[in-house]
Amino acid sequence: MSEIVVLGAGLGGTLMAYELLDQIRPGDRVTLIGQEKKYHFVPSNPWIAVGWRERKDIEADLGPVMARKGVRFLTQGAKRLHAAEKRIEMTDGSDVSYDFLVIATGPDLAFDEIEGLGPDAHTQSICHIDHAERARAAFEAFCARPGPVIVGAVQGASCFGPAYEFAYILDTELRKRRIRDRVKMTFVTPEPYIGHLGLDGVGDTKSMMESEFRNRHIGWITNAKVKRVEDGTMVVEEVGEDGTVKREQALPFSFSMMLPGFRGIAALRGVEGVVNPRGFVIIDEYQRNPTHPEIFGVGVCVAIPPVGPTPVPVGTPKTGFMIESMVTATAHNIGALLRGQEAKTRATWNAICLADFGDGGVAFVAQPQIPPRNVNWSAKGTWVHLAKVAFEKYFLRKMRAGKSEPFYESFLLKQLDIQKLKSTQVDR
Numbered sequence: 001m002s003e004i005v006v007l008g009a010g011l012g013g014t015l016m017a018y019e020l021l022d023q024i025r026p027g028d029r030v031t032l033i034g035q036e037k038k039y040h041f042v043p044s045n046p047w048i049a050v051g052w053r054e055r056k057d058i059e060a061d062l063g064p065v066m067a068r069k070g071v072r073f074l075t076q077g078a079k080r081l082h083a084a085e086k087r088i089e090m091t092d093g094s095d096v097s098y099d100f101l102v103i104a105t106g107p108d109l110a111f112d113e114i115e116g117l118g119p120d121a122h123t124q125s126i127c128h129i130d131h132a133e134r135a136r137a138a139f140e141a142f143c144a145r146p147g148p149v150i151v152g153a154v155q156g157a158s159c160f161g162p163a164y165e166f167a168y169i170l171d172t173e174l175r176k177r178r179i180r181d182r183v184k185m186t187f188v189t190p191e192p193y194i195g196h197l198g199l200d201g202v203g204d205t206k207s208m209m210e211s212e213f214r215n216r217h218i219g220w221i222t223n224a225k226v227k228r229v230e231d232g233t234m235v236v237e238e239v240g241e242d243g244t245v246k247r248e249q250a251l252p253f254s255f256s257m258m259l260p261g262f263r264g265i266a267a268l269r270g271v272e273g274v275v276n277p278r279g280f281v282i283i284d285e286y287q288r289n290p291t292h293p294e295i296f297g298v299g300v301c302v303a304i305p306p307v308g309p310t311p312v313p314v315g316t317p318k319t320g321f322m323i324e325s326m327v328t329a330t331a332h333n334i335g336a337l338l339r340g341q342e343a344k345t346r347a348t349w350n351a352i353c354l355a356d357f358g359d360g361g362v363a364f365v366a367q368p369q370i371p372p373r374n375v376n377w378s379a380k381g382t383w384v385h386l387a388k389v390a391f392e393k394y395f396l397r398k399m400r401a402g403k404s405e406p407f408y409e410s411f412l413l414k415q416l417d418i419q420k421l422k423s424t425q426v427d428r
Contacts, residue, residue, distance in 0.1 A: 001027040002338060005098035007078055007088065009034025009062060011042070011320060012299030013104035015327045017071050018404035020102075023335030030070075031096060033088065035077040037063045039399060040129040043320070044392055046166045046356070048132035049257070050139060050173040055129060058396065065402040078105075078267040083274050083292050088267075100334050103281050103297045104327075107262035108269075114154055116229030117260060123229055124257040126162055135257060139170075146179050147254025150234055152188035154226045156261030158315020159300075160189065160197045161355050163259050164209060170257075171216045172358030186251060187213065187220040188236055188258070190312035194220055198317045199351065200307045200371055202364040203378030212357065212380075221249075223311045226258065234258075239311045262315065264301060276303045286343045287330045296334070298326040307370060321352040321408040322369055328406060352408065354388045361385045 004024065006016045009032055017032045024030060039060045047053040066073035074096065080089040081103075088096045109127055111118030119125050124135035142149075151167040153160055167187055174180040191197070194213060195205035213220055227235040227248070234256065238247045263269070264279020273291030275281055281297030282289055289295040300323070304316045318326075325347040333343035351369040355362045361384025367375040395407050 001029065002099040003029055003031065003097060004100045004102070004334060005031045005033065005088065005096055006102045006104055007033050007081075008103065008105035008299070008301070009036075009039065009073075009075075010104065010106045010299070011039075012106070012301075012323045012327055013102070014039055014062065014399065015324065015404070015407075016102050016104050016298060016330065017066070018069070018402060019327055019331035020334065021069060021071070022404060023331050023338070025338055028338065029072060031072040031074065031098075032062075032066060033074045033078055033090075033096065034062070035075060037061060037073075037075050041392060041396055041399075042127075042129075043162075043388070045126040045129060045132040046162060046169050048129065049124070049126050049135040049166065050169055051136055052169075052173075055133065058129070058392070060396055060400045065400065069402050078265075080267050081271050081274065083271055083295065086294065099294060100337070101295045102330055102334070103268065103274075103295065103301055104299045105265045105268065105301045107300050108265045108279070110156070110261040110263050113156070113261055114226050114228065116231075117154065117226065117258060121229065122231055122256070123234075124255070125260065126166055126257060127259065138255060142255040143174075143177060143179060145254065146174075146182040148184045148186070148252050150186050150188055150251055150253040150256040150258070152186075152224075153190065153259040154261055155190040155224075156313045156315060157190065157259050158198055158262050159259060159317045160191065161317065161319075161353060163187070163189070163257075164197075165356050166257055167218060168212065168216065168357035168360075171218065185216075185218045187218055188224045188226065188234070188251070189220070189222055190224055190310070190314050191222055192310050192312075192314070193222055196310075196314065198307065198314050199366060199369060202351065202366045203376050205362065205364060205378050208362055208378060208380055212362075225312055229256075229258075241311055243311050262300065268301075278303070280304075285346050286333050287326055287347060288333065288343060296330045298330050299323045302326070304370075316370070317351075319351045319353050319369070322347070322349050324406050324408045325349060354384050354391065356385050356388045359385060361388065363387070 041058040044058040076092045125131035195209035223239045225237040234251045240246045269279035280303035283297045329345040329347040332345040351366040362380040364378035
């Protein structure tokens with residue numbers, strides 16, 4: 001019997017547990033380690049923050065599902081990985097040993113790296129359901145006394161789509177409330193240009209996103225480093241192409257949502273041979289750690305180099321479709337190893353995304369995600385918003401049922417296939 005442990009019960013970890021069940025032998029056991037019993041659909045957090053969804057609308061109770069599928073589900077969380085001993089020390093003092101380990105923890109949110117950043121200080125976040133609910137309370141208070149708004153991401157961030165989504169959704173909600181004319185909005189980002197997305201753009205995202213900002217009267221600052229945040233003021237440095245500071249501004253705000261930089265979780269940081277200096281899991285082409293080949297990594301926690309040099313540090317995102325391909329490859333590789341075969345399945349690492357704007361949106365396809373690409377396509381329209389709403393319902397229904405099919409692949413590719421035929425955009 002082999003013990004296969006999945007560390008992390010978010011998107012990657014939950015799907016990992018589901019897909020492993022199709023690969024294990026009789027007598028093998030899958031253990032899933034998380035920090036809570038419920039999964040929350042993170043892409044819906046921007047909607048939570050403006051009151052378009054409630055917590056119960058986007059959650060799935062994993063306890064009954066895992067019990068039904070025969071997965072041991074532990075929710076006390078991990079304190080430390082002891083890779084040399086093939087052991088995870090848990091927060092309650094117990095230990096979990098493994099023959100194979102899949103790390104799918106997602107990131108640690110590095111709010112502390114910038115003075116005054118984060119929900120416990122002066123800015124809001126939509127990275128977690130708890131943050132999104134706090135952002136909603138702050139937003140409702142803001143609407144009673146509107147003022148300037150700053151939305152965006154700080155240096156070192158590697159997930160920009162939600163920041164753009166939130167800016168557009170916020171604009172839509174403010175117009176619905178008839179107070180948009182009283183709110184100056186500014187988008188602050190370390191990206192070298194609007195629509196870079198950590199991917200050096202996809203298709204025509206640069207002109208699309210800029211055009212959308214102009215139409216919605218949203219200003220922007222690129223190549224930006226947030227120096228510190230005070231109560232009602234964000235100090236931002238604008239950096240030139242040579243990396244030197246061109247200008248420093250003190251931007252006033254009454255409400256701000258800024259995505260933080262990511263790093264590996266505390267239980268992994270500093271584990272020799274497993275993670276890089278930032279705490280992200282080092283993997284090879286088979287999602288496998290070279291130093292400890294019984295360890296695999298999937299999702300946001302894995303180390304991927306930036307697409308290219310930028311004046312301000314910009315990370316590379318790991319999108320849902322890309323994570324799903326990592327999960328499938330890892331499941332097949334572990335299945336092969338359990339049967340004495342070689343690990344030889346590679347993830348596709350393609351990016352297929354729906355970015356919701358509240359009353360429209362942008363879809364993009366990058367195959368592969370890292371340039372140069374075979375497909376580099378983007379398009380916008382009301383259909384993107386409708387597709388994302390439909391996908392949320394589809395995804396949660398499948399998650400609550402414990403389905404192991406590739407959710408993104410089965411839904412998004414069909415949507416995009418149809419729309420690409422209608423679009424005037426061409427592959428570039």
